[in-house]
Amino acid sequence: MPDSTRPLADIQPGLAGTVSVPPTAPEGGDVHVTASGWKLALREFLDNRLAVVGFAVIVFFVLFCFVGPLVYHTNQSLTNPLITDLHPGGAHPLGTDENGFDELGRIMKGGQTALEIGFFSAFIATVVGTLYGAISGLAGGIVDGIMMRILDVFLSIPLLFIVLVLATKYHSTVLDESAIIGAYTWLIPARLVRGEVLTLRVRDFVSAARVMGSGRGRLVYRHLIPNALSVVIVNITFQVADAIIILAFLGFLGFGLQYPATSWGDMLGNAQQYVSSGYWWLVYPVGGCLVAVVLAANLIGDALRDALDVRIRRR
């Protein structure tokens, strides 16, 4: 096997000693060890400033929601009728809501559940969808045909309807909401992974690996999974964004978490009654947080797609 780290002078001995070849810029382009695909993808991702901003926004909100309450102590369990609907200022930087809860503390608490539901439902959808798609794609033949027709049926139902029907019974805990949103969203990774597995199976590098004597296990673990993984990873970020939006729909339509638990979706869903009464601090701060997180997740998703898709990668 040729060693690509060897200096150029060794390959062309005639040149050694007489002409000094600058090791950094040899003729015909770089010959240093090529970084792994994941490292290149990371570099590409970090070059995308919007994506880095998106990532920072997510990190900020995770810290804000989970570490924030340790610093900024508020009462989020007992209502206080004496201080309802206070304007922002003084002891309550973002005012109070109709139960006398401090709004800033409430946003932290609602953010915890919103992020948990976003990530957990994305996890459910990804695991179920990837397994379904991979089994369907690898099995092929009649099994694939039947599994895809079932998927067609699900994809043809406007699934928000199904989520709402499920939500009439299951919506009071983080687990319930994650599960019903995951039931809405697993179809997309299923279809993506199945398509990816089908195209990967007939690609040259897989045939080459097979010719070189790779076993079935090695093919699946070293070639199919790492290549299909990029599609899944990109999809996860969009899943998180979609889940948080659906969570807002559920909150708006009255299928929120069991009181006194709350999520950004529920808080924004209640906003309708506050707009007309002029309590802007109960509408726009939480709405801004929700849009910021969804936007950040979408930006990361776009950047990951650019970074992991070798066909449109700049390097």
Next chain:
Amino acid sequence: MIGYVLRRLAVAVIVVIGIAIFTFLLLHWLQPSPVYAVLGPKAQPAAVAVWNRQHGYDRSELAQMISYLGKLAHLNFGYSYKLDQSVGALFNENAGRSAYLTGAALVLSLIVAMPLGIWQAVKRNSVGDYAATTLNFVLYSMPSFFLGLILIQIFALDLNIFPPTVSDSITTAGQAFTHPLQLTLPILTLAGINIASFSRYMRSSALDNLAQDYIRLARAKGLSERAVLFRHLLRNACLPMITLTGLSIPTLLAGNLLIEVLFNFPGLGLLFYNALGNSDYNILLAYTVLGGVLTVLGNLAADVAVTVADPRVRLA
């Protein structure tokens, strides 16, 4: 072509039957009979049993499902016990209004998104392009009802131009034409979310086409930029929009539901939403099946329309 459409329709019928079976089983699993919604949650067991027997809810699930599918084949969607009307009559009453709201929003979003996308592609990486892309991204990341709330705040409460909810006096789709102010905000809201996703696709489609040889040829033979854009680019760049519009039906139905609830606009979405609260499940079942039919037809129509519009696409 006709053979292809017939084959697709046959598959569509199977998919629709699958949708009906799945939805039926799901609703029955959640709640075996609508009896408690009709007689009240504290109904006597004897009365419950009598009601179930009268309305056929004491039969086995399979028997109920077969009789439901049989009725569905005759376009009989069952009866809403809560509203005391047949579901078919309720749909007839509300469908026109929903179709007007959704259709107007769809047309408006296409009219705005197509020129916007082309303009962004032509002026790519300019300040205007960045501003439009940013706005699109924010709208795209926003729950539709939140956009509606912002529009209500600005145009109804602050500027007092449009009413914040649709007045109860709008009862037919025709009155929506005679009272355009009433429906402006719902249509704008629904269109705003669509414009965000449509113009993103339009921009990238126009960018792809601008790099093609036929555009270079059109410029090389001395056509004015206007002729290049409108006569050559526009048609080709709009091709993906046909597919996108066909595929956007589930999104439109979901958006329609949220906007109708937000503006209290009496259409199919609001009917469905109220049925959720009342466990009025013939309505839930019928609207879900109807949504499935529309989705399947939308996909089919998009595929056929693309072949008509683009001679390079051949039906397999």
